[in-house]
Amino acid sequence: MTIPNLITLIRILLTPVLIWLLLDARLGEALAVFFVAGVTDGLDGFIARVFHQKSRLGAYLDPLADKLLLVSSFILLGHLDLLPDWLVIITVSRDALIVIGVLTLMFHQVPVAIHPSLLSKLTTLVQILTVMAILAAPYFSPLLWVTQGLISATAAFSVASGLHYIVYGLRLWDAARNGDKEQA
Structure with missing residues (x-):
């Protein structure tokens, strides 16, 4: 178990705490927990790269931790009417589609490298900034256009990366099928 993997596990363990705080509408405390979780997201990757501690486990754990944290945040912020439903649907659908x-x-034994x-x-990054801006709004009163800009950017980036992964997955599928035909 590497240090980056331990930091990623901390992010995973912070997710239920965040969920509990959001369900209780304790936005200030949720902001603090989300901030710490966001910092761990950057910290684990930084340590893995700088100290050559990348691992196969980390390649799976890190995106899983991100998805747990962000999907939970978006669903609950939507439930609290702090994010528009359409944005929740876009972000959650993108992650569900990827998984x-x-x-x-x-399942079809097509090799998938998690990168x-x-x-x-x-x-x-944009999704994290959006959640932080929404949670911080009661305390820092960000300008409406900043929050709206982040919401628009989150939607655009989520759709674009979702389409990117669809194309990538189809290429992997085609390469595996064409490889099977060549071997037959």
Whole structure:
């Protein structure tokens, strides 16, 4: 177990705490927990790269931790009417599509390397910033256009990266099928 993997596990363990705080509408405390979780997201990747502690487990755990944290946040912020339903549907559908796609490819024994694209990393960053802005709104009164801009950016990046992963998955599928035909 590497240090980055332990940090990722902390993010996973913070998710139920965040859910509990959001269900109780304790936005200030939820903001603090989400901030710490967001910092761990950057910290685990930084340590893994700088200290050469990348691992196969980390390649699976890190995106799983992101999905748990962000999907939970978006669903609950939508439930609290702090995010528009359409944005919740876009972000959750994108993540569900990615998970279903990876599982489908694995089920059909198509090799899948878990390496988030730059577009996916930017999507995660914009989603994190959006959640933080929504949670911080009662305390820092961000300008409406900043929050609206983040919501629009989250939608655009989520759709773009979702389409990117669909294309990537179809390419993997085609390569595996064409490889099977060549071997037959």
